[in-house]
Amino acid sequence: MPTTDESQxxxxxxxxxxxxxxxxxxxxxxxxxxxxxxxLNKVEQRESR
Numbered sequence: 001m002p003t004t005d006e007s008q009x010x011x012x013x014x015x016x017x018x019x020x021x022x023x024x025x026x027x028x029x030x031x032x033x034x035x036x037x038x039x040l041n042k043v044e045q046r047e048s049r
Contacts, residue, residue, distance in 0.1 A: 003045050009038055 013031055020030035 003042050012038070 013034060016030050016034045017027040020027040
């Protein structure tokens with residue numbers, strides 16, 4: 001299974017932005033945090049193969 005699933009990442013980012021707006025939180029900040037978490041997760045997955 002590939003480490004990167006761009007469509008899933010896009011869906012996660014979209015939901016993160018929508019949820020941030022719903023709770024009156026800066027959507028760009030939330031998306032940046034999610035982007036970082038996704039990238040860190042990919043690094044971990046690559047290293048454990």
